[in-house]
Amino acid sequence: MAELLKTPLYDLHLEAGAKMVPFAGYEMPVQYPMGVMKEHLHTRAKAGLFDVSHMGQVIVQGDSYEAAARGLERLIPADVLGLEDGRQRYGFFTNDAGGIEDDLMFANRGDHLYVVVNAACKGADIARMKTALEPDLTVAEITDRALLALQGPSAEAVLAALDPRAADMAFMDVATLDLNGVEAWVSRSGYTGEDGYEISVPAVHASSIAKALLEHDDVELIGLGARDSLRLESGLCLYGNDIDAKTTPVEAALTWAIQKVRRADGARAGGFPGADVIFDQMANGAARKRVGLRPEGRAPMREGVQLFADAAGGDSIGIITSGSFGPTVGGPVAMGYVTADHATTGTTVYGELRGKRQPLTLTKMPFTPANVKR
Amino acid sequence: MKYTEEHEWLREESDGVYVVGITEHATTQLGDLVFVELPEVGTTVSKDDEIVVIESVKAASDILAPLDGEIVEVNEALAEDPSLANSDAIGDGWFFKIKPSDLSQMDDMMDEAAYNKMIG
Incomplete structure (x- = not known):
């Protein structure tokens, strides 16, 4: 090792x-x-x-911010070009199947893009950007x-x-x-x-x-x-748990990060990997959806717990991808995926924990109100 | 007090009944406890049965029966407030009381000095 x-x-x-x-x-x-x-x-x-500091800091630079933004838009379905100087946005790299390769923050720092990516993915992210964007743009990891x-x-x-x-x-x-x-x-x-x-x-x-x-x-x-x-x-995804290469932004309920201009009817529609899959799901729905879950009682239900529609019998309808005790909530909280027909807030589903099925309620996220300065 | 390799402590209370909990070393390693599932009073258990489930903020663990015997009381206050195991591991944070059926099983257990040596 x-x-x-x-x-x-x-x-x-x-x-x-x-x-x-x-x-x-x-x-x-x-x-x-x-x-x-x-x-x-x-x-x-x-x-x-x-x-x-383990996260990857990367500068993408070209002749102008516009050049860098147009480059990054070939890899992520966000509006990079329309981001104002001195502003930051959340986005994700997609693959040809519409899955999420990593999520990231990108900022317009005047004449260049400053990008922060996850530690576990940074090698692959930087290689992906270099392959797609160089030599027209430079992609430099800040070490x-x-x-x-x-x-x-x-x-x-x-x-x-x-x-x-x-x-x-x-x-x-x-x-x-x-x-x-x-x-x-x-x-x-x-x-x-x-x-x-x-x-x-x-x-x-x-x-x-x-x-x-x-x-x-x-x-x-x-x-x-x-x-x-x-x-x-706060209902935020952990890459590798809640989103991964086999999960699309539609399934992950992250379409808010695909701004209108990049959507099927937008001025710069598509042009990122997997656009056809993602647009099809945005129009017709995805088979599963990421939801918030509140287990009843005090026992946390963690990643890997299978979810069922009923207290006994039946096939799994989903799985928990993150779960723990929420110290501010004062009880267990979780997020996971369920089939679209069960993905309504307020629905009760059952998680199999130590051989017993225990109820959870589909709950809107965040579990604690966001406290940011708009 | 007697100690097991599983980081449990046993303290004789009266009439051959022993109070069982986990050590401060164990609760420190586990982190803040958020959930404890205790056995039913009256359950007959065998040594090494998984009889208690504990969950910290980090992970779930099992507590094993230290001896053969019968569970005669459980700490309901701990189920209500699992943090008692962190704040008072050898006092209010006890888990259950057991009436052992084979006291010879205690022969292999450690005293405090031996336990402290084990955890180094």
Whole structure:
């Protein structure tokens, strides 16, 4: 097995008493002494600082932003060209079968595109972009910058203390800020359902910036364990669990990220892999759909639990793809896929747990209200 | 107190009844407990039967019967508030009380010093 990579904050994690685990080829903090539950609640109450340096940061550049945007639109079904300067969007790479190869954030940073992709997929994503876009465009992985996420209701006050312009940013704005003299590429976004920022800084300054943020009484380091329960409560997909190469954006209920201009009747319709499959499903429906699920009682139902229409008998109608205890909800939460005929909010389905079928209710997501600054 | 390799502790209460829980080392490793499913009172169990299900924020685990015997009481308060196992592993966070049918099965169990050595 290849040696695990370390992020620029590795030493800081150890100093903070983190429990380190292998994740997507990196040695990452799954939790700190506070523990997953308190870390989760702290993020929703105050602010959490997450090391997400394992994620891929990529710059796509051509003669102009327009050139880069037109290139990326050949790989993803989002409106990249129409994204304004200083704004960010969510999207996904698709394959010829309409499946999702990875999800990503992309930002218009004036004359280029800044893209953030999942750690586990970044090698494939960068290869895909290089193959499709070079030599007309350049696709460069940024390997000398760390990525931090500062999330929670105190995030604005904390970051604005270092650069007041942080407070002027709206949700999904991007800007270059000056944090103690360090150039930071900042977006007002995250993956917790809370207000907050993702902050790209040169690796050599990552530790000092992290420490400057942690000096604020409201900020605690938060590990991958709480990151997972926060995103799940917020109804956000984890690539590899809730979406994958065999899942289409229609099945995954992510068609909101396919803007009108790229849809079948749009001005720049299609032109991305699997457009025919995706447009057919958008017109005629998909056979299965991603839904939120609330198990009754206290027992969490986790990924892999089979779902049934009835308390006994019958074939499986679906499967849970993410499930855990939601510390803010105060009970178990899950998401998964069910056949279209069962995908109505309020429907009761049954999950088979330790040989017994137990009821779950299809519930609208997010399970906790999003708290972002529009 | 006696300890098992499965990180359970046993404390004799009275009349040959033993209180059973899991150690602080175990609850620290498991993380915050969010769900506990306890056996029915009156159940006769055999050593190593999976009789308790616990779920932490991270994963599900089984607790094995440390001995042959009968379950004579379970900690309903723990089922209501599984975090008791984290906050007070050897006190309020107990799991069940068992009346062992073969006390010789305790011979292999560890004392505190041996357990602490095992967890190093």
